[in-house]
Amino acid sequence: MENKLIDHLFRYHSGKMVSVLTRIFGLSHLETIEDAVQDTFIKASVAWRQQQPENPEAWLTKAAKNRVLDIFRKLKAEKNLLPNLQQSRDFIAVNELFLDAEIEDAQLRMIFTACHPDLDPRDRISFALKTVSGFSIKEIASALLTKEETVKKRLFRARKTIQKGTIQFHIPQGKALPQRLESVMEVLYLIFNEGFHSNTQEQLIRKELCGEAMRLCQMLLKNELTRSSVVYALFALMCFHSARLEAKINSSNEILDLKQQDRSLWHFPLVQLGNTMMNKAVLDPEYSCYHYEAAIAAEHLRAEHFDDTNWTKILYWYECLYAMQPIPIHILTMAVVCLQSLDFDKAKHYLEQLEASDLEQRSYLYYGTLSDYYYATKNIEKAIEYLDLALQTVTNSLEKEHLQRKRITLTNSTLKRKS
Amino acid sequence: MKEFMMIFVGADYADLGLSPEELQNRMGKWFAWGNKMEAAGILRGGNALNPQIRRIVGENRTVTDLTSAEVKEIIGGYYLVVAKDFDAVQEIAQDFPDYDLGGTVEIREVTVFEDHK
Numbered sequence: 001m002e003n004k005l006i007d008h009l010f011r012y013h014s015g016k017m018v019s020v021l022t023r024i025f026g027l028s029h030l031e032t033i034e035d036a037v038q039d040t041f042i043k044a045s046v047a048w049r050q051q052q053p054e055n056p057e058a059w060l061t062k063a064a065k066n067r068v069l070d071i072f073r074k075l076k077a078e079k080n081l082l083p084n085l086q087q088s089r090d091f092i093a094v095n096e097l098f099l100d101a102e103i104e105d106a107q108l109r110m111i112f113t114a115c116h117p118d119l120d121p122r123d124r125i126s127f128a129l130k131t132v133s134g135f136s137i138k139e140i141a142s143a144l145l146t147k148e149e150t151v152k153k154r155l156f157r158a159r160k161t162i163q164k165g166t167i168q169f170h171i172p173q174g175k176a177l178p179q180r181l182e183s184v185m186e187v188l189y190l191i192f193n194e195g196f197h198s199n200t201q202e203q204l205i206r207k208e209l210c211g212e213a214m215r216l217c218q219m220l221l222k223n224e225l226t227r228s229s230v231v232y233a234l235f236a237l238m239c240f241h242s243a244r245l246e247a248k249i250n251s252s253n254e255i256l257d258l259k260q261q262d263r264s265l266w267h268f269p270l271v272q273l274g275n276t277m278m279n280k281a282v283l284d285p286e287y288s289c290y291h292y293e294a295a296i297a298a299e300h301l302r303a304e305h306f307d308d309t310n311w312t313k314i315l316y317w318y319e320c321l322y323a324m325q326p327i328p329i330h331i332l333t334m335a336v337v338c339l340q341s342l343d344f345d346k347a348k349h350y351l352e353q354l355e356a357s358d359l360e361q362r363s364y365l366y367y368g369t370l371s372d373y374y375y376a377t378k379n380i381e382k383a384i385e386y387l388d389l390a391l392q393t394v395t396n397s398l399e400k401e402h403l404q405r406k407r408i409t410l411t412n413s414t415l416k417r418k419s
Numbered sequence: 420m421k422e423f424m425m426i427f428v429g430a431d432y433a434d435l436g437l438s439p440e441e442l443q444n445r446m447g448k449w450f451a452w453g454n455k456m457e458a459a460g461i462l463r464g465g466n467a468l469n470p471q472i473r474r475i476v477g478e479n480r481t482v483t484d485l486t487s488a489e490v491k492e493i494i495g496g497y498y499l500v501v502a503k504d505f506d507a508v509q510e511i512a513q514d515f516p517d518y519d520l521g522g523t524v525e526i527r528e529v530t531v532f533e534d535h536k
Contacts, residue, residue, distance in 0.1 A: 003447055010439035038439075042432045045442040046467045046496075049449035136438030 005056055010041050012215075013057060014134030017064040019106035020097055025068065027113065027162050027169050032075075034131070036067040061098055107132065108223055109169050111216060115184040116167050119158050124187050125194070126151050127158040133212050143205050144194055171225055181226060185234050185290070188213045188220075192238050196245065210245060214238050229284035232277050233291040239274030240297035243267045259306045271301050292321035311341035328358035335369055344377055356393075364394040368403065371410075380414050420501045422463060422529040423508045427495045427515070429522035431470045431487035448516035456500060456511065465498035492523075499529070 014037055021033045040063040044056075053059040096102060114128035125144065129135040137155070141148040161167070172180040195209025217235045220226040247265035250256055278294055295317045303309040315337045322330040331350050338347035351370060356363040367390035375383035387407050394400045432442065456462040470487035487493045502508045505526060512524045 003450055005443065005447065008440065008443070010443035014439040039433070041439045041442045042437075045432060045446040045449075048446050049467060050453050050465070052450070134439045136436065136441070138436070139438050139440070 003052070005052065009056060010044070010060075011134040013060050014038075014041065015107060015110070015132045016103050017061065018131055018134075019110040020103055021064065021068050022169060023097060023106040023109060024094055025072070027167065028165070030131070030159060030162065032071055033068060036071050037064050039067050040064045065098065104219065104222065105171070107219060108171050108226060111184055111219070112171055112180055113162065113167055113169055114158075115180075115187040117180075117183055118167055119161055120154075123154040123158040123161075125190055126154040128187055128216075129191065129212070130155055132216065139205075143209050171223075173225075177225070178228075181220070181228065181231070184220065184226075185217075185231065188217050189234060189238075189290075191216075192241070196241055196248075207245065210238070210242050214242065229281045229286070230288040230290055232281035233288055233294050236274045236277035236281055237290050237294035237297055239270045239277060240294060240301055243270035243274065243301065258300060258309075263304070266301065274298065274301075287320075287324075289321060289325050292317050292324065296321070309340065311337050315341070328354055329362070329365075332359065332366060332369055335373070339369070339372055339376055342376075344373065347373055347376075356389075361395070364390040364399070364403070367393065371406075375410065380410060384410050384414070420503060421531070422499060422501055423505075424527045424529060425498045425500065425508065425512055425515075426525040426527065427497065427517070427522060428492050428525060429495060429517055430520060431493055431495065433470065434488055435520060445516050448514075452514045452516065453498075455514065456498070461500045461502060461511070463499040463501060465496065467496040468494060470495075495522075 017037045017040075018030075018033055021037070022030055025033060040060055043063060044060060048056075097106070110132050111128065114132055115124050119127065126140050129140045129143070130137070135143070137148050137151050141151045144151070171177075192210055192213035195206045195211075195213065214235070217231065217238060220231045221235060243266050244261065246267065247261040247263070248256060256262075274294070275298070278298065281291060281294070296314055299310055299314050299317065315334060318330055318334045318337060322334070331353050335347045335350035335354075338344070338350065351373060354366060356366045359366045367386045371383045371386035371390060374380070374386060384407070387403065387410060391400065391403050391407065394403060432445075437445070453462070453465075470493060472485040472487075472490060472493070474483045474485060475481070476483070500508060500511060502511065505528070508526045512526065515522065515524045
């Protein structure tokens with residue numbers, strides 16, 4: 001007997017079942033539903049030890065449906081809180097909700113619920129990962145590098161807001177849709193970035209988060225209502241970034257910047273997929289931030305070697321991005337780009353527009369860039385001075401090691417000069 | 420060759436807060452282990468046990484119903500295998516998937532009553 005299960009079947013199925021059952025029983029019963037769905041996986045994990053069913057998905061679906069009906073029958077015996085599902089007409093309707101297209105519809109409703117603007121922004125990610133993606137509290141905590149207690153609190157808060165009853169379990173229509181879609185994309189991109197930029201030791205978790213964000217993004221593209229050029233652009237961007245995921249970390253778990261990455265490790269099928277998506281994204285002449293970010297990522301991928309990078313083009317895309325989204329980090333990045341193209345005056349021009357506090361917790365990036373600027377303009381003392389400031393403000397241990405290695409190189413170069 | 424029973428003692432999955440992903444992975448390991456024993460032709464049977472317990476104790480035959488949460492060490496299942504000796508079964512038991520959850524494998528030899536003719 002071979003193992004017939006596709007990877008992540010349980011996790012994917014969890015999101016599907018929670019969504020469909022929520023559509024039937026309502027958001028107010030979410031917790032009961034999640035418990036019931038979890039029960040079916042426990043049951044399956046034992047029942048399938050020796051023999052797996054011919055159609056595992058159908059088995060799980062049926063088990064989840066029955067389990068919830070069981071629970072509600074019990075509850076109904078106590079209180080009268082449930083639509084009477086035994087009435088044949090309702091029962092047929094319920095069965096139809098378990099068809100594939102309806103499951104996808106229910107999942108989209110759940111995504112829009114999880115990303116609802118009434119929820120605290122920090123709670124949205126945890127809630128989406130739990131409810132839509134089937135992660136456990138422990139998995140969410142380790143993926144987001146937070147404590148399990150914090151995740152629990154966030155989930156509790158999200159559920160409380162939802163139980164107030166003002167959030168509808170639907171896909172928004174008409175004028176509300178673009179704005180709500182934007183909120184969904186923001187959460188998906190945050191989930192993706194948690195995976196892409198996180199420095200957890202476990203490469204697996206990083207990939208899972210990126211993969212999950214892409215899977216949810218594909219769901220948006222699959223549905224006519226939610227498909228848009230902006231979603232295509234976001235998906236293209238995720239493809240371009242994840243093409244480099246393998247190359248970002250070396251075998252001893254050190255971060256490699258674009259210059260050091262082994263470009264032969266870039267995953268070209270993803271680049272191609274990204275290109276296809278990008279072609280669809282630009283059919284609409286109105287561009288979003290995701291369009292520009294994708295254009296930048298694509299430009300990096302186009303260069304066979306780091307030295308072939310077209311910095312002029314990249315700077316142009318950043319200018320476009322900054323015009324649409326005027327945030328300090330883009331100015332800093334433009335300074336970095338200018339340093340790469342050896343346009344030091346322009347780099348200085350950008351750096352002078354910034355202060356360390358503009359970048360908040362990431363002020364070490366500002367100091368690091370200033371250090372690079374002074375190193376490039378041969379002012380080694382100042383370069384070391386700013387590198388030390390960067391070291392004082394950096395919190396992430398991998399980044400810290402990266403900066404420390406840099407400092408050693410810098411001090412060595414001064415020693416050489418003096419001797 | 421002798422018959423041995425491997426008895427699995429430990430916490431019930433339901434009480435451990437495992438994620439769907441973890442449950443699938445564990446299930447896959449159990450499945451692979453069962454397959455391996457079957458392929459080696461040493462598996463004689465086995466079952467998983469539901470966590471509900473009815474216990475009858477003492478002369479008065481006092482009956483209590485218990486759930487896994489009320490019992491520290493619950494028997495979750497067993498396999499019956501044929502092997503040369505305890506060491507051989509110990510080797511087989513290396514693949515038991517739940518040691519990291521605090522699970523225990525207890526190996527017992529099945530008693531054979533000699534037939535005195």
